[in-house]
Amino acid sequence: MATLLSWLGRTDLDRAKDDRLASIATIALKGSVLDEVIILASTWEDEWHDYRDWLKKKLTLAGRSKTSIVIQRVRLLSPIDYSSITKVMHKQLDAVCANSDKVYLNLTSGTPAMAAVSVLLGKGIVKCQLVQTSPQGEIIEVDIPIDFAAEYKKSSSSAISQLASQNPALNSAFNAITAKSELMHDVIRKAQKLAYSDLPALILGESGVGKEVMATAIHKASQRSDKPFRAVNCGALPENLVDSILFGHVKGAFTGAHKDHAGLFEQADGGTLFLDEVGELPLNIQVKLLRALQQKEITRVGDVDTNSVDVRIIAATHQDLFSMTADGSFREDLFYRLAVGVIEVPPLRKRKEDIPELINTFMLEINRQAENHPLFGCKEISEHAIKFAASYSWPGNIRELWNTLHRAVLWSEDDCISVDELKSSILSSDKEIVSQKGFSIPGDITQHIDNIKKNYVIQALEMASHNKSKAAELLGLNSHQTLNNWIKTLLIEEK
Numbered sequence: 396m397a398t399l400l401s402w403l404g405r406t407d408l409d410r411a412k413d414d415r416l417a418s419i420a421t422i423a424l425k426g427s428v429l430d431e432v433i434i435l436a437s438t439w440e441d442e443w444h445d446y447r448d449w450l451k452k453k454l455t456l457a458g459r460s461k462t463s464i465v466i467q468r469v470r471l472l473s474p475i476d477y478s479s480i481t482k483v484m485h486k487q488l489d490a491v492c493a494n495s496d497k498v499y500l501n502l503t504s505g506t507p508a509m510a511a512v513s514v515l516l517g518k519g520i521v522k523c524q525l526v527q528t529s530p531q532g533e534i535i536e537v538d539i540p541i542d543f544a545a546e547y548k549k550s551s552s553s554a555i556s557q558l559a560s561q562n563p564a565l566n567s568a569f570n571a572i573t574a575k576s577e578l579m580h581d582v583i584r585k586a587q588k589l590a591y592s593d594l595p596a597l598i599l600g601e602s603g604v605g606k607e608v609m610a611t612a613i614h615k616a617s618q619r620s621d622k623p624f625r626a627v628n629c630g631a632l633p634e635n636l637v638d639s640i641l642f643g644h645v646k647g648a649f650t651g652a653h654k655d656h657a658g659l660f661e662q663a664d665g666g667t668l669f670l671d672e673v674g675e676l677p678l679n680i681q682v683k684l685l686r687a688l689q690q691k692e693i694t695r696v697g698d699v700d701t702n703s704v705d706v707r708i709i710a711a712t713h714q715d716l717f718s719m720t721a722d723g724s725f726r727e728d729l730f731y732r733l734a735v736g737v738i739e740v741p742p743l744r745k746r747k748e749d750i751p752e753l754i755n756t757f758m759l760e761i762n763r764q765a766e767n768h769p770l771f772g773c774k775e776i777s778e779h780a781i782k783f784a785a786s787y788s789w790p791g792n793i794r795e796l797w798n799t800l801h802r803a804v805l806w807s808e809d810d811c812i813s814v815d816e817l818k819s820s821i822l823s824s825d826k827e828i829v830s831q832k833g834f835s836i837p838g839d840i841t842q843h844i845d846n847i848k849k850n851y852v853i854q855a856l857e858m859a860s861h862n863k864s865k866a867a868e869l870l871g872l873n874s875h876q877t878l879n880n881w882i883k884t885l886l887i888e889e890k
Contacts, residue, residue, distance in 0.1 A: 396430045398495040402505030403436035411449045418503035418528045432464045437471045475508045502527040568615035576748040589736040590616035597733045598711040600740035603794030606711040614667040622666030630675035648697025673710040685729045743789040750785045774804045779814040849885045
């Protein structure tokens with residue numbers, strides 16, 4: 396099947412009125428026999444019908460009556476707006492190439508912007524032949540002696556090498572993320588590279604690890620930072636309203652729709668939309684999300700027209716999307732569309748070096764809030780409590796740590812939160828970590844052992860009236876020199 400795809404030009408319409416050929420008619424009548432002529436038009440709608448009838452009559456007289464003619468209405472911001480022209484041409488070329496063995500792309504009709512976009516998109520399609528016509532009615536097959544793919548590869552390789560050699564510092568947008576551990580440093584470096592691109596992103600990680608904080612940082616570090624950032628938890632959306640919340644609705648679309656409503660996609664136009672727990676979306680909404688990603692178009696509930704949107708999607712989930720695609724509960728094509736840039740935020744138990752810094756940051760914020768409450772004062776947290784926190788697994792991750800510190804500040808009677816008060820503030824179901832068979836795990840096992848040794852040394856010295864040889868015997872030590880070493884190591888004051 397051979398197809399001619401062309402923009403409609405003013406010259407095509409004017410010459411047809413005088414029964415003269417312009418570019419579209421010349422290619423359709425004098426070039427290779429075509430099965431279909433698709434003409435893209437955004438203006439002069441009142442003249443389309445007459446032009447189509449005239450061209451159909453010309454084709455019939457030329458013995459090409461089987462060629463069908465379609466004038467396709469498209470929406471452009473203006474005939475020189477590259478963004479909207481590119482979206483339309485990209486969509487039309489995808490559809491035409493899927494159904495045709497040979498596609499002729501006319502460069503003569505339409506504006507220079509339309510011709511430029513046609514060259515850029517058509518050059519990379521094997522089955523696409525660029526054609527134009529001369530003022531004398533000649534058909535010229537256009538061969539542009541530039542390998543766009545090779546030039547892009549050369550340019551991108553150079554840019555990547557330059558970025559690698561510069562080893563740029565972390566963007567300030569990531570300052571809100573605590574990263575003392577090397578593991579988190581690696582995660583943030585990847586996130587920064589992803590932020591500088593405009594690719595869809597998928598953030599993986601357990602519940603409470605800070606996926607929305609990471610998404611916010613990626614947005615703030617991107618070129619869309621001055622545009623809207625919208626976030627929604629897909630698992631919390633009512634099933635009967637999820638379509639409307641994401642894509643909007645028109646007045647009268649359903650009971651209670653008293654006026655037009657712009658969904659989150661339109662609200663985030665030009666910026667970023669964060670879809671937390673994306674695995675909770677129903678399959679029918681996943682289809683619409685895929686279309687929004689591929690075509691950059693959405694349709695409001697109850698509407699027949701589509702709206703163009705320019706939104707970067709950052710999705711997140713704690714679920715295993717690989718398993719969900721295998722069992723059919725999550726679309727495989729949507730998964731691979733989202734999983735272009737993947738960031739996995741590690742659980743808190745794998746980044747223990749970050750816990751003391753997180754505690755200090757959280758305590759500052761909690762104390763700042765407490766200043767405004769007449770019944771609460773500022774609290775500190777003991778070193779033993781911090782060491783315990785660093786040893787605990789925190790199954791609820793950063794969210795659990797934050798809430799535990801809040802409870803500890805609330806219930807502590809002293810100015811300094813002890814390790815016991817911190818332990819008692821944990822509500823985790825993972826109780827065997829905190830207490831198992833009556834045994835309470837200390838925050839630092841070495842420190843705990845030293846405390847036990849210190850207590851027994853002091854008691855032995857007192858029972859032996861500070862005779863070190865007798866005290867060593869009571870403790871079962873080989874000599875008083877060993878006891879002397881313990882006294883120095885344990886910082887015991889001698890009397």
